[in-house]
Amino acid sequence: MSKGITSKSEDYSQWYNELVTKADLAEHSAVRGCMVIKPYGYSIWEKMQAALDKMFKDTGHTNAYFPLFIPKSFFSKEASHVEGFATECAVVTHYRLKNDGNGNIIVDEEAKLEEELIVRPTSETIIWNTYRGWIQSYRDLPILVNQWANVVRWEMRTRLFLRTAEFLWQEGHTAHATSQEAIEEAEKMLEVYADFAENWLAVPVVKGVKTPNERFAGAVETYCIEALMQDGKALQAGTSHFLGQNFAKAFDVKFTSKEGKLDYVWATSWGVSTRLMGALIMAHSDDSGLVLPPKLAPIQVVIVPIYKGEEELGKITEVADSLVAQLKQKGISVKYDDRETQRPGFKFAEYELKGVPVRVAIGGRDLENGTAELARRDTKSKETVNREGLAERIEGLLVEIQDNIYQKALRFREEKTTEVNSYEEFKKVLDEKGGFVSAHWDGTPETEQRIKEETKATIRCIPLNNKAEDGVCIVTGQPSPQRVLFARAY
Amino acid sequence: MSKGITSKSEDYSQWYNELVTKADLAEHSAVRGCMVIKPYGYSIWEKMQAALDKMFKDTGHTNAYFPLFIPKSFFSKEASHVEGFATECAVVTHYRLKNDGNGNIIVDEEAKLEEELIVRPTSETIIWNTYRGWIQSYRDLPILVNQWANVVRWEMRTRLFLRTAEFLWQEGHTAHATSQEAIEEAEKMLEVYADFAENWLAVPVVKGVKTPNERFAGAVETYCIEALMQDGKALQAGTSHFLGQNFAKAFDVKFTSKEGKLDYVWATSWGVSTRLMGALIMAHSDDSGLVLPPKLAPIQVVIVPIYKGEEELGKITEVADSLVAQLKQKGISVKYDDRETQRPGFKFAEYELKGVPVRVAIGGRDLENGTAELARRDTKSKETVNREGLAERIEGLLVEIQDNIYQKALRFREEKTTEVNSYEEFKKVLDEKGGFVSAHWDGTPETEQRIKEETKATIRCIPLNNKAEDGVCIVTGQPSPQRVLFARAY
Numbered sequence: 003m004s005k006g007i008t009s010k011s012e013d014y015s016q017w018y019n020e021l022v023t024k025a026d027l028a029e030h031s032a033v034r035g036c037m038v039i040k041p042y043g044y045s046i047w048e049k050m051q052a053a054l055d056k057m058f059k060d061t062g063h064t065n066a067y068f069p070l071f072i073p074k075s076f077f078s079k080e081a082s083h084v085e086g087f088a089t090e091c092a093v094v095t096h097y098r099l100k101n102d103g104n105g106n107i108i109v110d111e112e113a114k115l116e117e118e119l120i121v122r123p124t125s126e127t128i129i130w131n132t133y134r135g136w137i138q139s140y141r142d143l144p145i146l147v148n149q150w151a152n153v154v155r156w157e158m159r160t161r162l163f164l165r166t167a168e169f170l171w172q173e174g175h176t177a178h179a180t181s182q183e184a185i186e187e188a189e190k191m192l193e194v195y196a197d198f199a200e201n202w203l204a205v206p207v208v209k210g211v212k213t214p215n216e217r218f219a220g221a222v223e224t225y226c227i228e229a230l231m232q233d234g235k236a237l238q239a240g241t242s243h244f245l246g247q248n249f250a251k252a253f254d255v256k257f258t259s260k261e262g263k264l265d266y267v268w269a270t271s272w273g274v275s276t277r278l279m280g281a282l283i284m285a286h287s288d289d290s291g292l293v294l295p296p297k298l299a300p301i302q303v304v305i306v307p308i309y310k311g312e313e314e315l316g317k318i319t320e321v322a323d324s325l326v327a328q329l330k331q332k333g334i335s336v337k338y339d340d341r342e343t344q345r346p347g348f349k350f351a352e353y354e355l356k357g358v359p360v361r362v363a364i365g366g367r368d369l370e371n372g373t374a375e376l377a378r379r380d381t382k383s384k385e386t387v388n389r390e391g392l393a394e395r396i397e398g399l400l401v402e403i404q405d406n407i408y409q410k411a412l413r414f415r416e417e418k419t420t421e422v423n424s425y426e427e428f429k430k431v432l433d434e435k436g437g438f439v440s441a442h443w444d445g446t447p448e449t450e451q452r453i454k455e456e457t458k459a460t461i462r463c464i465p466l467n468n469k470a471e472d473g474v475c476i477v478t479g480q481p482s483p484q485r486v487l488f489a490r491a492y
Numbered sequence: 493m494s495k496g497i498t499s500k501s502e503d504y505s506q507w508y509n510e511l512v513t514k515a516d517l518a519e520h521s522a523v524r525g526c527m528v529i530k531p532y533g534y535s536i537w538e539k540m541q542a543a544l545d546k547m548f549k550d551t552g553h554t555n556a557y558f559p560l561f562i563p564k565s566f567f568s569k570e571a572s573h574v575e576g577f578a579t580e581c582a583v584v585t586h587y588r589l590k591n592d593g594n595g596n597i598i599v600d601e602e603a604k605l606e607e608e609l610i611v612r613p614t615s616e617t618i619i620w621n622t623y624r625g626w627i628q629s630y631r632d633l634p635i636l637v638n639q640w641a642n643v644v645r646w647e648m649r650t651r652l653f654l655r656t657a658e659f660l661w662q663e664g665h666t667a668h669a670t671s672q673e674a675i676e677e678a679e680k681m682l683e684v685y686a687d688f689a690e691n692w693l694a695v696p697v698v699k700g701v702k703t704p705n706e707r708f709a710g711a712v713e714t715y716c717i718e719a720l721m722q723d724g725k726a727l728q729a730g731t732s733h734f735l736g737q738n739f740a741k742a743f744d745v746k747f748t749s750k751e752g753k754l755d756y757v758w759a760t761s762w763g764v765s766t767r768l769m770g771a772l773i774m775a776h777s778d779d780s781g782l783v784l785p786p787k788l789a790p791i792q793v794v795i796v797p798i799y800k801g802e803e804e805l806g807k808i809t810e811v812a813d814s815l816v817a818q819l820k821q822k823g824i825s826v827k828y829d830d831r832e833t834q835r836p837g838f839k840f841a842e843y844e845l846k847g848v849p850v851r852v853a854i855g856g857r858d859l860e861n862g863t864a865e866l867a868r869r870d871t872k873s874k875e876t877v878n879r880e881g882l883a884e885r886i887e888g889l890l891v892e893i894q895d896n897i898y899q900k901a902l903r904f905r906e907e908k909t910t911e912v913n914s915y916e917e918f919k920k921v922l923d924e925k926g927g928f929v930s931a932h933w934d935g936t937p938e939t940e941q942r943i944k945e946e947t948k949a950t951i952r953c954i955p956l957n958n959k960a961e962d963g964v965c966i967v968t969g970q971p972s973p974q975r976v977l978f979a980r981a982y
Contacts, residue, residue, distance in 0.1 A: 031622065032566070033609065036559035038622050041637060044556045066534045069526035070611075070642055070658050071582075074589070076522070078597040088589040092561075093599050094611065095585045097646040099564070099578040107568040109583050109608055118599055119523065121560075121584065121611070132521065132528050141833075147531060152560055152642065156587040168560050343631075 007355075009289045014233040018284060022162045025292050025355050027279065035160040035167030042356065043279065045300040047170070050278060051150065053202050053297075054172065057194050063146040063174060068128050070152075071119035076127040079252040083126065086219020090156040092121040092167075121154040126220060126271055129175045130249040137177060137267055139258045144187070145177040163280035164237075164492050171275035177267045179259060181246070184268035185223075188244040191272040192225040195240035203278065204295040204408035205229045205285045206415050207239055208438070208487060210463025215447050218271075222246035228462040228487070230415045231284040234436020236462045236489035239281050242272035280492070285411050286380075292357025293380055295407050296400040303329055303336040303396055304358045308346045308365035315340065318364050321389070325362070325374075328393035334400065354379060359403050360396055380407050421485065425476045428488070432459055438489050442482035444475035453477060459488045497845075499779045504723040508774060512652045515782050515845050517769065525650040525657030532846065533769065535790040537660070540768060541640065543692050543787075544662065547684050553636040553664060558618050560642075561609035566617040569742040573616065576709020580646040582611040582657075611644040616710060616761055619665045620739040627667060627757055629748045634677070635667040643765075653770035654727075654982050661765035667757045669749060671736070674758035675713075678734040681762040682715040685730035693768065694785040694898035695719045695775045696905050697729055698928070698977060700953025705937050708761075712736035718952040718977070720905045721774040724926020726952045726979035729771050732762035770982070775901050776870075782847025783870055785897050786890040793819055793826040793886055794848045798836045798855035805830065808854050811879070815852065815864075818883035824890065844869060849893050850886055870897050911975065915966045918978070922949055928979050932972035934965035943967060949978045 007024055010017035023029050027043030030036075039047065055065075071094060077084045098113030122128065129147075136142060154168050174191060178184040192209055199207045207227035217224040221243035229239045250256070250266040257267050286293040296302050305325060307318040322338045329336040337358075339349055346363065353361055361384075363375040374392060377384035380403050387395065418437025422428045431439050443449060443461065454460050468484045475482050497514055500507035513519050517533030520526075529537065545555075561584060567574045588603030612618065619637075626632060644658050653659075664681060668674040682699055689697045697717035707714040711733035719729045740746070740756040747757050776783040786792050795815060797808040812828045819826040827848075829839055836853065843851055851874075853865040864882060867874035870893050877885065908927025912918045921929050933939060933951065944950050958974045965972050 029622075029625070031559045031618065032563060033559045033561045033618070036561060038559065039557040041554040041556045045554060047557075048555060064531040064535060065538060066531045067529040067537075067660065069521045069523045069528065070644065071523045071526060073522060074597060074599075077589070084589075084597055088591070088597060091587065091589050092584045092609070093586040093589065094582045095599070096583040097581065099567070099574075099581050099583065099610070101578070107564060107574055107578060109564075109585070119582070120589070128521065128523070132519075135519070154560065170557065 007289065007291065010232065010287075017289070019162065021283060021287055021291060025357070027283070028162045030162070033167075035157055037162050037166050037168075039170075039276070042300065046282070046294070046298055047276060047279060049298045049300065050202070051172075054194075054198055054274070055150075057198060058148050058172075058174065061190060061194060063148045063176075065149065066147045067149055067151070068125050068132060070122055072122050072125070072128045074118045074120055076131055077120055079127065080220050080248055083220035083248075083252075087123045087155070091123060092154045092156055094119040094121065122151070123153055123155045124271075124273075125149065125151070125153075125173055126175065126245070126249050126269075127253070130253040130255060130269070133177055133267070134253055134255045137255055137257050140179045140260050143177055143179045143257060143267065144183065146174075146187075147176065148172055148174040161280075163276055163283070166276075169276045171273050173271060173273040176270045177250075177255070178270070179257065179268070181268050184246075184270050185244050188223070188225055188242045188270040188272065191270070192227065192240075192242040195242065195272070195274060196227050198274075199227055199229065199239055199278075199281075200408065202295065202297050203282050203285070204297075204404060204411060205239070205281055206408065206412040208463060208465055210465040210468075210487065212241075212463060213447070213450060213461045213486075215450055216461065218243045220245060220248050222248065225466075226463050228438075228489075229281050229285060230411075230418055230437060230489070231281070231492070232414070233284070234418055234490075236438065236491040237277075237281050237284070238462070238491065239278060240272070240274040243270060245269035245271060286407055287357070290351075290382070291355030293407065294357035294359060296359045296404045299357065299359050300335065301337045301353075301356070301358050302334050302400055303360045303362065304349075304353045305336065305338045305362045305364065306346055306349050306353075307338075307340055308363055310366065314366050314369070317369055321364055321369065325389075325392060329396065332393060332397050334397065360399055362392075362396075378403055380410075422476065423473070428459075428476050429457055432457055432488075432490065436490070438462065438487050440485045440487055441476045442473035442484075443486050444478045444480035444482055446478075449475060449477050453488070457490075459490050462487045462489050462491060497779065497781065500722065500777075507779070509652065511773060511777055511781060515847070517773070518652045520652065523657075525647055527652050527656050527658075529660075529766070532790065536772070536784070536788055537766060537769060539788045539790065540692070541662075544684075544688055544764065545640075547688060548638050548662075548664065551680060551684060553638045553666075555639065556637045557639055557641070558615050558622060560612055562612050562615070562618045564608045564610055566621055567610055569617065570710050570738055573710035573738075573742075577613045577645070581613060582644045582646055584609040584611065612641070613643055613645045614761075614763075615639065615641070615643075615663055615665065616735070616739050616759075617743070620743040620745055620759070623667055623757070624743055624745045627745055627747050630669045630750050633667055633669045633747060633757065634673065636664075636677075637666065638662055638664040651770075653766055653773070656766075659766045661763050663761060663763040666760045667740075667745070668760070669747065669758070671758050674736075674760050675734050678713070678715055678732045678760040678762065681760070682717065682730075682732040685732065685762070685764060686717050688764075689717055689719065689729055689771075690898065692785065692787050693772050693775070694894060694901060695729065695771055696898065696902040698953060698955055700955040700958075700977065702731075702953060703937070703940060703951050703976075705940055706951065708733045710735060710738050712738065715956075716953050718979075719771050719775060720901075720908055720927060720979070721771070721982070722904070723774070724908055724980075726928065726981040727767075727771050727774070728952070728981065729768060730762070730764040733760060735759035735761060776897055777847070780841075780872070781845030783897065784847035784849060786849045786894045789847065789849050790825065791827045791843075791846070791848050792824050792890055793850045793852065794839075794843045795826065795828045795852045795854065796836055796839050796843075797828075797830055798853055800856065804856050804859070807859055811854055811859065815879075815882060819886065822883060822887050824887065850889055852882075852886075868893055870900075912966065913963070918949075918966050919947055922947055922978075922980065926980070928952070928977050930975045930977055931966045932963035932974075933976050934968045934970035934972055936968075939965060939967050943978070947980075949980050952977045952979050952981060
């Protein structure tokens, strides 16, 4: 079985698809638009979950679980929300199958639901309907709850991890006594996401707010983190919404304040999904396969013996076992691959494909010399090193690799972020260079829409702490107080 | 808000329902049969998940994720499987909503699926359809995969945790080259479940196999663990199935053996669910509320100050802070509850309701005497103890409580397990004493069915390593080689 993949310069999209399937991350299932996340891919997702979950708990949140199904009537209660999701809802209409008498299994028409149930595309409605029972007074606030769940959005064009009908995610839903507290929460969670993206995924992100056009359906303000992929396209990696009192009003959730006043509750919601797997893959990988940041790599170090005959293998195994023990002692996940059915070259290619950050090869000469070959996945460099202190060296190397992957992605993004001052230049940069394009915009949805139609670029965000700079819109020439960030996006 | 609950001797069922809702474990949602698992309940479930997940990984399993939806046609492929689940399936028929023009959101009839999708009630079919692509030769075996997921079974009568339309669970699905290896896997996972039930839930279980009548739809053999609740009813706490080649044949999954022979793959599946929460609650709790085994308690120790005035509170807080630090050092989860809005008596009742295993109260006299009041939830006993070495004492006490809860449940089960030798006696014991009834049975489904109809008791299992004992069936007088375990059950 050849594990070779298409070169990304040749066909980026094909490269991505092959990488995802050949590295055993995920595959298409028999159900349209739904994926199977394979064990290797899932183990990376588990590491993401664990890191995020800890960050949520460290910021005072707890997990809970709400129903998969949402009554159709709930959906209609928040007008812009239903408009945003209605066209992509999986709808449950019956609750029983039966045998038609000819051995065929058919839907039992007698078991039709009185009210259809929507498979949740997001849970604001069912959760705010629940919160009504949990909140009476300011003493019941804030509620800081997160849910890990599957959701379904019936996408017509799907891609593994990036856009699938069913995906896994977390959705935080918080309730607050004041607008200010809710805004602070939304901003705090954006910081958590940015921290996670940069320090775990090793993906630099721009923090910003969405334009009204790109806001979450039902939000007053949508904060986002935007990342740049190696093909120069942007990817929205996480969003955090300040929902105002929209859902509290739709579901009649009021509280008595300290002063005895009755008011609607303020809300946020925030989420990241298995889409982050797509970001991780596209931000760092190369033509040999995945490049995983050590903090998320299921196997951080692989040791491969290179030997002639059982006796030599025995001696190498002794050395390897000791290194394995030392690395485990340090909390490093390590695999010793002494399979006799595969040659070293095959193994090297396999672990490159799977993105294992560090490879140690030990051969007959190394036994004599007290050395080993140490190779790093990110730079593909290798060197012969002394085995003395090797575990410590590897420990440091993992930190170095994590940082190097991030720095490389950061340099790439900086190089691919261009300020332009005319629509001409804007289009030229998009077509020839790609990446983020920073330009003045007149602030109207009409201009935003026109640019999108003419160039396929959208406003990814208005960066937080954006520099005030007087200028004129590249399209209309109208005055503009700041630049915004455009890109073609996933 | 009164937290008092109905006495369990008065109305066991009411006691259970009130306990689940008042202790903030779960509540009914707006969606028929679906529950909301509240943060406190979910935090117990998370502890269960973490313990089980580690046990699965320690026995060589990895996690993966398969689609929520199953095409209807897949369901029909294994005859007894579809028969078992067809009458309780949620069916997705459409993938879009629309506005009817009058402001009503309706199902868009133009968006009807060609083939209906079933919301998974269990995943054998979609998984075995996937395994066909993963397995060619014996080298691809075994596959040892587990999935944490939500499933839906449209139950008509539901009860929080015990029987809900949607529930959370894990389902292991393994593939093997030989029948023997698959049987060993099914038995190994039964042992894992029994170990978890006894050492984490502190619930003693009987390990056994189900009669053909009670087998999982599609299984060749169903292993189970059965627990006894305080009302004398049994509860199936986990099952592990040897599936033979049934699903491999239904989905055409073959492999080439070492000897070059083509054969169907052998399978197991095994699962436990949020039903375990019901078992945990019903096995140990009392009229004051939950009794949690320390290993699963989100808060293991609570410290309550009893004070007059700010100054005394300050001094007590100093002492408490030091104890908190010492306990955390030992990995014990502890909460210091210095809320000034509630009296100590209220707090005591609240933590009893929530099942916190150990309570420490510190008052003014304790400050002088270097003492504290130490109370345990399981026995409700309390004593004044020296604060010297208190952290160590609590550490030991948690172990003692875990064991005591288990021993108490074990004594209860032993006392409530009765051997009977006539149908008369059988019925009398069921009605007057409850619990497990060990009796001879002629081995026929007809007799089993008759007993069920006449007494509402089912055969919970044929215990593993059952003693051979010649006898006669209590109903028909036919010869029987062993006793089996009957009970009325959840």
